Amino acid sequence: MPRTLNTLAERAAAATPQAVARRVRGLSDRAVAWAFISPTIVLLLAINIFPLVWTIWLSFTNYRANRPNAPVRWIGGDWYTDILTNPDIWVAMQVTARFVIASIAIQTVLGFTLAWLIDRRFRGHGVWTTVILLPMMLSPAVVGNFWTFLYQPQIGLFNYMVSFVTGVPPSSFQMLGDVTLSPWAIVIVDTWMWTPYVMLICVAGLRSIPEHIYEAAEIDRASAWRRFWSITLPMALPFIMLAVLFRGIENFKMFDMVNLLTGGGPGSTTEVASITLKREAFEKWRTGYSSAFAIILFVTVFGLANIYVKALNRVKQR
């Protein structure tokens, strides 16, 4: 049919009420498409792109947000060299790395184990899946709040449960105030909250393995352990790696839980990179400095994620 889209649009425009028609008539399909997506693009630019570009610019200046009227001077890469040679920053990165590695390791093992158990499809597994998912549904602020109560040495449930199991007196240790225990306090809360997430992704991975592969292995006289090691794990590996990627990026940036539970303390023992960033930006008001640090963190995550995704794609090639 020799009808162009423009003609269709014009006919549709001709059929609309007078007032609307006057505005709409003559608008090409392309113009209408732009009209639909422009609010989203404006929002994206305003909230994502503009702040990023602005931060990059700020990182090369000496701007301080609490002195808006002071003269703004371009100082080039001074902040960057400052940060990369500052030993305190490296300590913060180490704390972050240790936290990320510990929490990811525990969550992955626990998450996969739970996923494997759920995949046995025992009676009532649907109910149990929902129960396990509940921690993930809660708001981090709420979680941080009530875990602070749970961690109270005298009245908190956590110390009580530990003493119930190990016999150590409940007031003898303090999760949130102690130098060695505080990082583990955060790891525990993060694991409690996000293991269900890893579990979900692993369940998807396990369900993707067709039943007849297991049957073939059974016929080939592979033991249950052998089937798990040679079939289940390798075939679920891409999904496990994906879960690790998501959790890794999230935990690298983690701010809310740490801030709520320990605020970075005691001292700097739980001062992860995001806490340092917050302190520099909103306590010391060194806006230019913290902008540079934010950019460095962004590039680090981006770079590491890129390397990881390449490895993931190679695994998925099979």
Added chain:
Amino acid sequence: MAEVRLEGVTKRFGATVAVADLTLPVGDGEFVVLLGPTGAGKSTTLRLVAGLERADAGRVLIGGRDVTRAPPVERDVAFVFQQFALYPHLSVYDNLAFPLRAPARRTPADVVDRKVREVAALLRIESKLANRATQLSGGQMQRVAIGRALVRSPAVYLMDEPLSSLDAKLRAELRLELQRIQRDLGATILYVTHDQTEAMTMATRIGVMDRGRLVQLGTPRQIYEDPDDTYVATRLGQPAINLLPARLFEGTPMPRGTATVGARTEHLRITRATKGHAAGRVRWIEHLGDQNHLHIDVGAHKIVTLAEPDAGIDVGDPVDLALVGALWFDAAGARIRAGA
């Protein structure tokens, strides 16, 4: 190689009876094909022999040993799945080696290597040994699946419609190959299919199944020429046998009680009606190159038969039918074997 016997085996899935009181002897070195439509219980029977399903009643014997309660690992069977079921994350070599490496008593690495290469050569896939199992064509994947069964030299091979996912040309090639392998190895094979060509060309005996029951067991010749009922008669023959009411052939002598006449192409003589009232009229002709399928209307009934391309019969021609040694069935569909 060993014989397989199923004695009175029954398998239920909830309220459905998948296999009902099945007794099937498979001799050592025999190629038995289970033929039937979807839902006949063929695959379930195969899985019962493999140990992937547990029988509710009856016995399964392999090589004289009662394995009804035994898991697959103790049965020494190999299974070729319809969907290939290759291990996707392993290479072709590792797929073929898996059955030899998997069991508790491991085979030495050099023996594994020798057997894998032997089987790969037999199936002509040596050039693909390094490929990932998924980087193969359908025919190559099925060869690997068959190879994985061959590498073990089991007591019996179980094949569940292994050729149904392949195109016609590949199917023809692999049919010949499977027959060659069976002859060379003297293997006992229990083969499931709904394709009658595979059944006719490969089987030493065919077991026709219908809704969980074994209806007839016999050589392809017997099933084709001497079916026990109309159901079995319709299983083999291309085009399918024509089942017509007996009253259409009132002049022809037939046994008492005949209600249905089964006429294959070789039982029908079609001649162009030159004079007077004709029995039927040619409604349509399908030209297949080497032969024509004639679709003939006889009153309200339709007949499909073969004819030579140069038979001189065209669409719309009136034709006469003559019966030569047809099959007689009673009102219930059972075969009447008495002489006419």
